[in-house]
Amino acid sequence: MFKILIAEDDSDLRELFKKVLIQSGYAVLGVSNGQEALDALDKEYYDLIISDIMMPVMDGYELVRSLREAGNNIPVLTITAKDAFDDMRIGFLSGMDDYMVKPVNVNEMVLRVGALLRRAQIINERRLVIGNTVMECDSLTVHTNGESMVLPQKEFMILYKMASFPGKIFTRQQFMDDIWGYESESDTHTVDVHIGRLRDKFKNNNDFKIVTIRGIGYKVEK
Amino acid sequence: MKKRRRPTHLWRYFILMIAVGFLVTVVFQSSLIMIVEEIFKVKEILSVSQNRWILLGVIFAGFLIGGTTTVLISRKYFVPITKLSAEMQKVAQGNFDIQIETKSKVKAIKEIYSDFNLMVKELNATETLQTDFVSNVSHEIKTPITAIEGYATLLQNSNETTAEQAEYIDKILLNTRRLSELVGNILLLSKVDNKAIQRNESEFRLDEQIRQSIVLLEPKWSKKEIEFDVDMEDTVFSGDEKLMIHIWNNLIDNAIKFSPQGGEIKVSLKKENGKTKFIICDNGPGIPENEAKHIFNKFYQCDGSHKIEGNGLGLSLVKNILTLSGGEISVRNAEGGGAEFTVIM
Numbered sequence: 001m002f003k004i005l006i007a008e009d010d011s012d013l014r015e016l017f018k019k020v021l022i023q024s025g026y027a028v029l030g031v032s033n034g035q036e037a038l039d040a041l042d043k044e045y046y047d048l049i050i051s052d053i054m055m056p057v058m059d060g061y062e063l064v065r066s067l068r069e070a071g072n073n074i075p076v077l078t079i080t081a082k083d084a085f086d087d088m089r090i091g092f093l094s095g096m097d098d099y100m101v102k103p104v105n106v107n108e109m110v111l112r113v114g115a116l117l118r119r120a121q122i123i124n125e126r127r128l129v130i131g132n133t134v135m136e137c138d139s140l141t142v143h144t145n146g147e148s149m150v151l152p153q154k155e156f157m158i159l160y161k162m163a164s165f166p167g168k169i170f171t172r173q174q175f176m177d178d179i180w181g182y183e184s185e186s187d188t189h190t191v192d193v194h195i196g197r198l199r200d201k202f203k204n205n206n207d208f209k210i211v212t213i214r215g216i217g218y219k220v221e222k
Numbered sequence: 223m224k225k226r227r228r229p230t231h232l233w234r235y236f237i238l239m240i241a242v243g244f245l246v247t248v249v250f251q252s253s254l255i256m257i258v259e260e261i262f263k264v265k266e267i268l269s270v271s272q273n274r275w276i277l278l279g280v281i282f283a284g285f286l287i288g289g290t291t292t293v294l295i296s297r298k299y300f301v302p303i304t305k306l307s308a309e310m311q312k313v314a315q316g317n318f319d320i321q322i323e324t325k326s327k328v329k330a331i332k333e334i335y336s337d338f339n340l341m342v343k344e345l346n347a348t349e350t351l352q353t354d355f356v357s358n359v360s361h362e363i364k365t366p367i368t369a370i371e372g373y374a375t376l377l378q379n380s381n382e383t384t385a386e387q388a389e390y391i392d393k394i395l396l397n398t399r400r401l402s403e404l405v406g407n408i409l410l411l412s413k414v415d416n417k418a419i420q421r422n423e424s425e426f427r428l429d430e431q432i433r434q435s436i437v438l439l440e441p442k443w444s445k446k447e448i449e450f451d452v453d454m455e456d457t458v459f460s461g462d463e464k465l466m467i468h469i470w471n472n473l474i475d476n477a478i479k480f481s482p483q484g485g486e487i488k489v490s491l492k493k494e495n496g497k498t499k500f501i502i503c504d505n506g507p508g509i510p511e512n513e514a515k516h517i518f519n520k521f522y523q524c525d526g527s528h529k530i531e532g533n534g535l536g537l538s539l540v541k542n543i544l545t546l547s548g549g550e551i552s553v554r555n556a557e558g559g560g561a562e563f564t565v566i567m
Contacts, residue, residue, distance in 0.1 A: 010365045016372040023379075054361045081361035102364035103371045103402045107379070169437045173430045215452025215489075216433050 002117055003044070006030045007037040007051040007063065008079070017050060020106045021113065034058030038066065046074065048116060050109075051096075053080040061094045068095035075116040079104055119164060128163055130222060131207030135160055144205055151201070154179055155194050162220035163208060171217040191218075236293045243285020247278055302331045306338060318346035356409050363405050371398040400533065407535040410468065411520070414542045428459035428466075428498065429491050435470035436489070439478060447484045454491035457498060461567070465543050472536040473502050473563055479532060480506030480561065498567045505560040514553055 004026045008014040014030040021028045029046075031037050035058040037049065049067075053060035060078050067074065078096045098116055100109060122128045126137035134143045140156040142149050151159070157179045162170060172188035180186055195218055199210050208220050255277060302324050309322050320342055324335045374394045377383060383391065436443075436450060443450070459466075477487045481504045488503040509517060516522045518541040521534040544551050549567035556562040 010369070012369045013365060013372070016369060016376070019376065020372070081364040102361075103368040103398060106372045106375045169440055171430060171433045171437065173427065173433070213450070215450060215454070216436055 001025065001027050002047040003027045003029075004113065005037055005040055005046040005049045007032070007034055007049065007055065007060070009033060009052060009055045013052075016106065017109070020110060024110045024113075026113070032056075034060065034063030034066075037063055041067075041072070041074075047120070048113060049074055049076045050113070051076060051078050053078055060096075064096050065094040075120045077109075077112060077116055079109075115165070122164055128160065130163055130166070130220075133205060133207040135163060142202075144207070149201065151198075155198055158191070158194055159198055159210075159220070162210070162218065166208070166220050166222050169213050169217045169219045174217070236289055239289030239292060240286060243282055243289065247281050247285070298326065298328060299331065302326045302328075302335070306334065309338070313342055313345065318342055318349055356413060360405065360409055364402055367398050367402045367405075371395060371402075374398070404533045404535070407533060407539060411535055411539050411542065414465075414539065414546060423460055424463055425458055425460045426463050428457040429454040431463070431467060432470045432474075432489065432491060432500070435467060435474055438471065439474055442475070443478050443481075443487075446478065446481060448478060448481050449484075449486045451486060451488045452490075454489065455493060457491055457493065459498060459567075461547055465547065469540050469543055469565065472540045473565070476532075476536060476563075477502050477504040477506075477561075480504055482506060500565040500567075501562060503556045503560055503562040505556075505558070508555040508559050509553060509561050511555075514555075517553065518551070 004021055006014055006017050006021075006028060008017065008030065009032045011032070014032070018028045018030050029040060029044075031040055033055040034051070037051065038058075040046070049063075051060040051063055060080070064076050064078070067076070075097045076095070078099045079102060080099060081102045097119075098112055100112065128135045128137075132145055135141075135156075136143070137156075137160065140151050140153055142151060142156075142159070158175055161175070161178065162168075172191040175191045176184060176186065176188055180190075195210060195212075202208070202210070208222055211219050211221050213219065305322065305324075309320055312320055321339050322335055324331060326332060326335075371394075374391050378388065378391045378395070432454065433452070436452070474487075474489075481487060485505050487505075488501070490501045492499050518537050520538045522538075523532070523534040541551055544565065544567070547567070549565060551563060551565050553561060553563050
């Protein structure tokens with residue numbers, strides 16, 4: 001069973017998050033600030049932290065920063081009242097993995113927790129499973145029903161990225177920045193060419209399909 | 223700049239005084255001589271023409287001394303005031319960390335300086351108060367709203383509710399969302415109105431920002447099965463990135479709101495005559511002509527749009543952000559119905 005640590009100073013909210021997560025089958029501990037969270041982490045292992053930003057004693061940014069400085073890569077979902085772009089930037093810079101803006105929809109929170117845990121596992125194992133399809137990061141190989149196919153690196157990265165977040169739309173520019181690098185001179189249409197090849201290679205795969213959102217980008221659907 | 227301005231002003235003053243002295247002496251020389259003759263009763267000596275020049279010299283020297291004295295005295299006031307004016311300009315630009323000192327022994331000047339320092343301190347405190355206030359209010363209001371929404375969702379998730387109860391829960395959820403959106407918009411609007419936002423200009427890809435905004439709103443438009451027709455040129459834009467995003471979020475959200483199920487939203491971004499032109503067009507009901515001029519007013523909502531959702535602040539926010547960053551927005555009904563918003567920057 002996955003263990004989740006919640007740092008939130010409002011007791012009603014903390015209880016709410018605990019209830020929802022316990023209902024979804026997680027083991028949960030609630031604490032009321034960043035310092036208490038660090039103390040709890042010293043005593044026991046947790047798989048994920050849900051943290052508020054504005055808390056007394058030690059706030060969420062500081063909590064995440066001190067975790068990352070200590071080399072702890074535990075996934076952190078921050079919950080914040082601030083929706084200003086700048087605050088998000090500070091959050092990601094200090095090392096948070098995902099964020100939600102209050103008022104938080106608890107059903108969505110459960111989904112995000114699941115996705116974060118899945119992603120942490122994908123990162124740890126360097127492989128990803130969708131239905132009967134397995135993608136292995138180190139060998140750039142995709143296995144489907146006993147058949148294996150080695151993909152060129154960039155093609156694999158595009159597919160792997162989309163498959164890590166099924167249903168999420170990625171723009172061409174995002175692929176260019178993440179896979180080709182910010183300095184790349186290549187045209188964004190290069191992405192279209194790679195997607196075309198991927199589509200062709202997996203046209204008989206029933207586990208996922210690559211969907212085009214015209215003028216915006218691509219996503220993988222299960 | 224401050225150092226160059228000070229002597230220039232004083233020199234001008236000095237030269238002006240001497241020039242006036244010189245002019246007065248030359249133009250009124252005969253009358254002046256008469257006056258002096260009258261006062262001193264020394265007609266005989268001064269009627270000699272050589273002496274006349276000596277007299278002119280004396281008068282001219284008088285003005286010279288007068289001018290110098292004036293300059294010296296005004297220096298005492300002039301220099302501290304020029305300095306004050308330069309510092310005031312900095313405060314007007316939003317720098318509230320200034321404190322100034324003077325060596326002047328004039329009481330009035332010393333008072334002005336200490337009052338100025340006090341004023342800036344107060345302004346600084348108000349500014350901090352307002353920024354903190356906005357983020358505190360936002361945190362303090364949104365935390366209980368999250369609790370309300372969360373517990374209502376728990377009720378909704380349980381299978382033991384009747385159809386009627388489920389309807390009430392839906393209403394609670396819908397209204398908590400409305401409330402939180404309203405709070406967010408009011409706070410942002412008050413920030414923009416008071417220009418409390420420190421403007422941060424940077425270069426960024428505008429077309430990508432708009433695309434990200436469409437991606438962000440994906441849950442809303444995919445639920446209504448809306449198609450996007452996107453035609454955007456690669457555009458590098460210089461502006462306040464975090465403020466601009468609210469323009470696109472609001473305009474796109476608005477278009478989704480008024481689109482019918484399965485509708486289409488057209489988005490285009492082009493360079494035209496050195497300006498950047500963004501157009502968004504939905505195929506909803508459009509805007510009645512007599513209402514078009516009000517839709518950018520705070521809390522204004524077209525008849526019937528109350529029923530849809532929103533709080534009448536979105537477009538007003540868009541307009542204020544654009545005004546702040548030197549852009550403009552207009553609206554018209556597109557051919558074949560639907561509203562078309564045009565942003566020019």
